[in-house]
Amino acid sequence: MKLSFIRGCFPSNLSVFIKPSISTNLLRPICFSSMSSPPTSLKPQIPLFLRPPLHSVSVSDLRKWHDWAKNLASSVGTTFLDSDNGPDLDLLCRELKWLMEDAIEDHTVFSQMGIENNQTNVRLRTGIEELYNLWKQRIEERRPFQYLVGCEHWRDLVLSVQDGVLIPRPETELIVDLVADVVSNNEGLREGLWADLGTGSGALAIGIGRILGSCGRVIATDLSPVALSVAAFNVQKYGLQDVIELRQGSWFKPLKDVEGKLAGIVSNPPYIPSDNIPGLQAEVGRHEPRLALDGGLNGMDDLLHLCNGAALMLRPGGFFIFETNGEKQCKCLAKYIENDIRGSFHSLDIVSDFAGIQRFLTGFRQ
Amino acid sequence: MGSELVWRWCVVGNGLVRCFYNNTTATATAIAKASSLYLSSPKPKPKFLILTPPLALIRITRSSSSSSLNLSQGYSSSSSSSNENNNEKKKKGGREYLEMTEQELMRECEMDTFKASGPGGQHRNKRESAVRVKHIPTGLIAQAVEDRSQHMNRSSALARLRTLLALHVRNTVDIDTYSPPPHLLSILPLKSTLRSSGPQIGPNNPKFLLGMQALLDLILAVDGSVSEAAKYVGLSTGALSRLILSHDSLRMAVNQLRASKGLKPLK
């Protein structure tokens, strides 16, 4: 099966273009600018570290900012930690260091400069006023660090992220290892068609796109146009336009044409029970999109939907892996598969994450 | 969940990682196993030795009688563990460890992350990407916290582990027939009389570890005497001392080795 991108009407300089849900107009893809949200919000932001160093500031002014930022962080103490298990001073200081890495054109030179260099100028990727602004947002509004710098380091990738798109989590990194494990001794899966459902920043699709064989392809879907535009940016950044196709729509809806043909399905769907949302760490609850987090009453709405869909969409021998909220959801899903949709899957396995939480459910289509 | 968790990583197929969860008891066993290395009595001609590492990161406690021991014997005494690679591991010396690929080395390690707090996953935004790897055969532990992704921290921790292996796991050398291996020659200053051509390899080159390891093997074989060692590598005592002192962890390892022989530290 040949997947290709259609070039043309993407409103930014990106040539990546996203197909809408197929139900009504399978053959007439619309482009971003004709979607309901304003096109400006769909132009992905350039991460700080990729912006040109057009600003300039003296070493002493930059130090002044740094001391101010450090003080502001110190004033937090353990307040965030105590209130909602948020960041402590240690983590905030590390983030401050990373912010400097991303903002200063040559941060290693800066960190070695002594007082005698106070009048020297340093080139920045954003203005010093903006740096004050950003750090204020970090501390006062608990805006996630990754949204300040517009990127997240995930596996060996640096992925662009922005408001409206879930920041990929370290736990999820393991899914790529597990897929690599499965495809290593199975050529059919390695050269097959995969789907990443609810791709967000495109993290999983890109991680997997890089380990599949030369014929392997990934379709990545999401309901959120912002997520898709960011995913498109990331796909392009890693030169995977010919491997990953992005489609907009709800779960399996945009995949009707590949029913029963998928070699693998991966997904990290929203799985937080609705009533846990108000108590979330402020960085998550106040800033990350609810669409990416809320999994309904017991958090299982989307997971159950995905299990049912996977039985239909996977080809015989196809593989799935879903991320869950932990042991309870893993066991509940496994039980559902063993009882309610008996005969669909075999070799179910629950895999724990780095912290020992039973995080992933995997299995194969009969 | 407040206990420390231990992960056994095992590499399947071509470098793919899978992990198995062990509970706290397993951690305790692993630590006990590592310490038991120090309790077993040394054999007269050990294949290789492990010296007590000086850094706080390394969790093996110093043996009261001797700072070195017969690792191969120590290891076999604890081989009741479930690890299938035991037999293979028993045969390895320090040099073999350094020659292993990242995946091969990971296969001999447990990966350990710091305490889990709360449900994690989508609930959290915290860069809990710190990684600690423990090398089962030697008990050496290395960690990395400063990278921005867990994956990269794992690589950094493994790189650090390699340095520790070079510094602390000794190969025996036969001093009567000794001639310095090429890796050792390549880290020597050009004035060494044994050296042919080629640039001097510095600490930033990954090959430096092999040279450093060989140098420590030699210094142990001559009972910690820098002047003796200098003769074997065609340098003056001063030139070899300068080389040792120019590299912090090398200096610490040499001084530790000298201390175990009752010699004063190099300064």
Ligand SMILES: C[S@@+](CC[C@H](N)C(=O)[O-])C[C@H]1O[C@@H](n2cnc3c(N)ncnc32)[C@H](O)[C@@H]1O
């Ligand atoms: C927890 S996020 C995971 C994002 C990304 N895969 C990752 O691991 O970082 C869940 C994603 O599912 C998307 N999503 C939510 N409901 C959806 C639906 N009905 N159909 C498709 N995607 C949906 C959200 O927009 C969000 O990007």
